[in-house]
Structure formats: structure tokens, C-alpha cells
Amino acid sequence: MPFQPLSASLSAADLAVIEAALETVRDKLPFLVTLTAEEQRKLAKLGDKTRAFVQKSVEFAARHPDYLPRRFDFDAMREDVDLFMALYPIWVALNDLQELVHNTYMLAGSEAYAAAREVYNSAKATNKGEIDSSLDEMGRRFRKSRKVQSEAENGTDLRP
Numbered sequence: 001m002p003f004q005p006l007s008a009s010l011s012a013a014d015l016a017v018i019e020a021a022l023e024t025v026r027d028k029l030p031f032l033v034t035l036t037a038e039e040q041r042k043l044a045k046l047g048d049k050t051r052a053f054v055q056k057s058v059e060f061a062a063r064h065p066d067y068l069p070r071r072f073d074f075d076a077m078r079e080d081v082d083l084f085m086a087l088y089p090i091w092v093a094l095n096d097l098q099e100l101v102h103n104t105y106m107l108a109g110s111e112a113y114a115a116a117r118e119v120y121n122s123a124k125a126t127n128k129g130e131i132d133s134s135l136d137e138m139g140r141r142f143r144k145s146r147k148v149q150s151e152a153e154n155g156t157d158l159r160p
Contacts (some may be wrong), residue, residue: 003107005111006104006107006108006111008108029090031083046084051084051085051088054081054084055081055085058077058078058081061074061077062074062078116138119138120135120138120139123135123138124139
């Protein structure tokens with residue numbers, strides 16, 4: 001289904017309110033961590049089935065503490081599970097919001113770029129020598145580097 005062109009704006013006041021709201025979210029989640037790609041790769045990934053397994057395990061451990069190893073810290077497990085379960089709906093909502101913001105950002109950027117190309121092409125086509133240096137500056141976006149030009153001319157340009 002083709003998308004409709006955007007017709008929206010974001011006021012400075014609304015942007016400030018959004019930024020404050022995001023800061024509030026960060027403030028309410030002071031325990032958030034940053035993981036490297038390597039650290040993320042080493043962690044177990046939990047989907048719906050594993051999330052259910054974790055929930056059932058904590059319920060079982062609460063009902064049958066005799067089955068747990070002596071040094072097992074059930075309170076720590078319960079805390080981790082509670083946090084994990086509490087973060088899930090937040091993660092889903094933020095993930096959905098992030099996708100919407102990303103898609104809108106991409107569409108707005110694409111429309112802005114198309115309009116900018118139209119401005120540039122129109123200015124270039126009607127250039128009467130009176131256009132300031134900004135046309136030349138805009139044209140730099142489309143210039144190929146000498147290496148790329150040379151490779152293209154020699155047939156060795158391997159870019160897709």
C-alpha cells in the first residue's frame with residue numbers, strides 16, 4: 001500500500017515536552033545498562049516460550065523451595081524475574097514507538113531530500129551566473145571522488 005506524503009510539523013515546545021518525557025523515562029530507569037555487541041551476543045535470548053518458562057520456574061521455586069540448591073538465592077531470582085517481566089511491556093511499547101519514529105524520520109528525510117534535489121536542479125537549470133556559492137556547495141553532494149571517477153572510467157568500479 002503506497003504511503004501518503006507527510007504533512008506534519010513538530011513545534012519547539014512539543015519537542016521540549018517530548019525530550020523532558022524521555023528524560024523522565026530515563027530517570028525512572030536508573031539501572032539501565034549498556035552492553036557491547038560481544039556482551040549481547042553471549043547472553044541468552046528470550047522469546048515468548050522462554051519468558052513463560054522463566055515465569056513458571058519462579059512459581060515452581062516459590063512453591064517448592066526444598067528442590068532448590070542450598071546456596072540458591074531465590075530472592076535474587078524473584079527480583080530478576082520481576083524486573084524482566086515489568087520491563088517487557090515497556091520494551092514492547094518503546095520498540096513500537098521507535099519503529100514509528102524511525103519510519104517517519106526516514107519518510108520525512110526522503111521527502112526533504114527529494115525537495116532539495118528539485119531546488120538544486122531548478123537552480124542549476126536556471127543559473128544565469130548570479131547564483132551565489134551555495135549552488136556550488138549543494139553540487140558537491142553529487143560529485144564523485146577522483147578515485148571513483150577513475151574506477152568507473154576504467155571499468156573497475158565494484159560498487160553495487
